[in-house]
Amino acid sequence: MREHIVSPKIYYTIFIALTVLTVVTWSVAKLDLGKMNAVVAMTIAVIKATLVVLYFMHVRYSSRLTWVFVGAGFFWLAIMVALTLSDYMTRGWLTIAQ
Amino acid sequence: METVAEITPPRTHYLNATYGVKSWLLTTDHKRIALLYLASVTFFFFLGGLFAAGIRIELLTPQGDFVQAETYNRMFTMHGVVMIFLFLIPAIPAVLGNFLVPLMIGARDLAFPRINLLSWYIYTVGALFAVLAILFGGVDTGWTFYTPYSSTYSNGNVILTGLGVFVVGFSSILTGLNFIVTIHTMRAPGLTWFRLPLFIWAHYATSLIMILGTPVIAVTILLLALERLAHVGIFDPALGGDPVLFQHLFWFYSHPAVYIMVLPAMGVISELIANMSRKRIFGYKFVAFASLAIAAFGFLVWGHHMFVSTQSVYAGMVFSFLSYAVAIPSAVKVFNWTATLYKGSISYDTPMLYAFGFIGFFIIGGMTGLFLAALGVDVHVHDTYFVVAHFHYIMVGGTIMGYLGGLHYWWPKITGRLYSEAWARFAALVIFVGFNLTFFPQFLLGYMGMPRRYYAYPPEFQVLNVMSSAGASILGVGYLIPVIYLIWSMRYGPHAPANPWGAAGLEWRTSSPPPTLNFEQVPVVTWEAYEFGDPSENAESRMENRG
Ligand SMILES: [Cu+2]
Numbered sequence: 342m343r344e345h346i347v348s349p350k351i352y353y354t355i356f357i358a359l360t361v362l363t364v365v366t367w368s369v370a371k372l373d374l375g376k377m378n379a380v381v382a383m384t385i386a387v388i389k390a391t392l393v394v395l396y397f398m399h400v401r402y403s404s405r406l407t408w409v410f411v412g413a414g415f416f417w418l419a420i421m422v423a424l425t426l427s428d429y430m431t432r433g434w435l436t437i438a439q
Numbered sequence: 440m441e442t443v444a445e446i447t448p449p450r451t452h453y454l455n456a457t458y459g460v461k462s463w464l465l466t467t468d469h470k471r472i473a474l475l476y477l478a479s480v481t482f483f484f485f486l487g488g489l490f491a492a493g494i495r496i497e498l499l500t501p502q503g504d505f506v507q508a509e510t511y512n513r514m515f516t517m518h519g520v521v522m523i524f525l526f527l528i529p530a531i532p533a534v535l536g537n538f539l540v541p542l543m544i545g546a547r548d549l550a551f552p553r554i555n556l557l558s559w560y561i562y563t564v565g566a567l568f569a570v571l572a573i574l575f576g577g578v579d580t581g582w583t584f585y586t587p588y589s590s591t592y593s594n595g596n597v598i599l600t601g602l603g604v605f606v607v608g609f610s611s612i613l614t615g616l617n618f619i620v621t622i623h624t625m626r627a628p629g630l631t632w633f634r635l636p637l638f639i640w641a642h643y644a645t646s647l648i649m650i651l652g653t654p655v656i657a658v659t660i661l662l663l664a665l666e667r668l669a670h671v672g673i674f675d676p677a678l679g680g681d682p683v684l685f686q687h688l689f690w691f692y693s694h695p696a697v698y699i700m701v702l703p704a705m706g707v708i709s710e711l712i713a714n715m716s717r718k719r720i721f722g723y724k725f726v727a728f729a730s731l732a733i734a735a736f737g738f739l740v741w742g743h744h745m746f747v748s749t750q751s752v753y754a755g756m757v758f759s760f761l762s763y764a765v766a767i768p769s770a771v772k773v774f775n776w777t778a779t780l781y782k783g784s785i786s787y788d789t790p791m792l793y794a795f796g797f798i799g800f801f802i803i804g805g806m807t808g809l810f811l812a813a814l815g816v817d818v819h820v821h822d823t824y825f826v827v828a829h830f831h832y833i834m835v836g837g838t839i840m841g842y843l844g845g846l847h848y849w850w851p852k853i854t855g856r857l858y859s860e861a862w863a864r865f866a867a868l869v870i871f872v873g874f875n876l877t878f879f880p881q882f883l884l885g886y887m888g889m890p891r892r893y894y895a896y897p898p899e900f901q902v903l904n905v906m907s908s909a910g911a912s913i914l915g916v917g918y919l920i921p922v923i924y925l926i927w928s929m930r931y932g933p934h935a936p937a938n939p940w941g942a943a944g945l946e947w948r949t950s951s952p953p954p955t956l957n958f959e960q961v962p963v964v965t966w967e968a969y970e971f972g973d974p975s976e977n978a979e980s981r982m983e984n985r986g
Binding site for chain 2: 406413414417420421424425427428429431432433434435436
């Protein structure tokens, strides 16, 4: 199997990026943005997770098949969230006749 | 089975290549690891059966007189935990799958032999936690661990049992990972995806569920432990949590887990039906894709366990509809197996008896699953013995029949020995009778309103309960008979030829038992799946005709 050698420079860059984003999360948490609190925090978290998956887990340098499997993992996570919310978000939609 | 007068077994094979305890405990041979798993899951099958015996003895009489209510709760919980996590989930993939996946695709081993061994050790460690929990008194939450009872109120060994389930999950993930990589990368030359045996398709689909679903149950147990130990409010309303969230997360894994149990059995049945009626499976591609469809759609139906758990009516309707949809690929398989039999040259040897049993039980189990997926009916029969009967028809009538059918079919390959066909048919018959007598009355009990998980019941339910307990003792005997004649055959059984059934498939093109590296030469596949007659000859003559 082909091994892709990643230079330490990239690892350090990603590490610094992750550290900076952690600090950003922490600082933003001190501001009250109302509804945007969760949105901002989740956006930063998703960016960080993406960096880890792409570089630390080498997915960026991997085959298309690996991309399919990684994609499937996230798609299944989306299924879990979406169908769970299909319960919570629709609790008042239909009522049972008394 | 063909009776061949004199069979000379291969001089060295995987069983006698090396000797000693160490050669087994440190083996990386997938065939030996399969046997390690066989010993483990057999032990836990009978341990789980012991708890079932306790349940059936208590239910002989309407009063709670054999054990106390609390003990009864612990018995049915440990029965469920042991049977599901330590037997049903690993049974077919880790024993038959481990043994057969490399053989069927013409590979020398799985892609990661050491990870394969690791998975058995992880299983053993997780199982030890569960055994410890039993020794310390067990758990009383039911195998479903519903919150907030499990996270706040139960005084059983929830953490220890949960830890066991958590750890065993990783063995399942590693097995799935190993199968997927192996099937993608190690198929023999010429063995294209649509030439693969359907057993392989079924195991591929199962592996997908294992790696996509199992992490969720792990995280859910972790959250449960966090709440129980550190009182972080996640599921307990008193701590600000939401108990229904636990059910969503739990069933996101645990419904697909049913397909982890039954898909590999379907793979076995496809092999049995094709080979024992000597016909290519009717609609091969449909059966292959049905496995993938079941694996994918199986993730979209979990809410059918929550129709009466304050889940929204809208979500209930969606989950109900999707549950009906998942019946379609299951029905495709049943219809295609049946169509395969048409004009087949059917033999009624033991494995085929189990295959017939599987089809009948799976139809009953599947159809009653549709009753339960109907919103209105489910309100009536939810948490009754109707549900218990339904899932035992799938898990015992489906998975265990498939497992036993497969074990009998590949036993000559695994051990190089033949067992007594007469005893084997007799045991299959005893199991068939015992199974129906145990579980059919439970449909009636449930429909009449007997709830599950109680140690006492109104006197009018006694006759059916006595029938069920009587059936269970017959079933127990039926399961013990194969243990005796199979162990006997390992020592005294006649030597098996390489291909005792005249079956198609690469695993029959090497000696019984196979050499450590499976094949003397890597096979080159020039024929389709389930091509009967001598496929290599057919292929050669076809080449000549073309030539
Ligand atoms: Cu389900």
